[in-house]
Amino acid sequence: MxxxxxxxxxxxxxxxxxxxxxxxxxxxxxxxxxxxxxxEGEPGTNPEELIAAAHAGCFTMALSFALARGGHEQGELQTEARVKLEQDGAGFTITRSDLKLRASVPSIDEAELRALAEEAKASCPVSKLLNAEMSLDVEVA
Known part of the structure; x- marks a missing residue:
């Protein structure tokens, strides 16, 4: 642990x-x-930005391991996570995290890449932690 x-x-x-x-x-x-x-956009960080960084990093690493298990040794992955904070009564709720993957993996077809990306989205520990809607957009370079 x-x-x-x-x-x-x-x-x-x-x-x-x-x-x-x-x-x-x-x-x-x-x-x-x-x-x-x-x-208000002043310099510094915030919890949602840190969660977005954690989700992007976790998902991208999970996908890289899935690709390696599938015999894909080369490639480049870049993920943006957009975490949405919305008013919820008197407080706020993180309602969603949208992942946008840009992948360049020469030895894989698009269908297999999309399947592995969906698997990584579902299995990464940060995805499991978030109680929010999630989407995944895959762009093959």
């Missing part, structure tokens, strides 16, 4: 508060977040 950690610190409250996020690996160290970075 693997456990990863991250910490969040928030000073102040609500819209005027300011926060910092750090990860165990140190890739994020006191990265700024807060209302302004989440809702």
């Amino acid at each position: 693997i456990t990863r950690t991250a910490t969040a610190r928030y000073e102040g409250t609500g819209k005027t508060g300011k926060g910092w996020i750090s990860t165990q690996s140190g890739v994020l160290k006191d990265s700024r977040y807060g209302f302004n970075t989440r809702f």
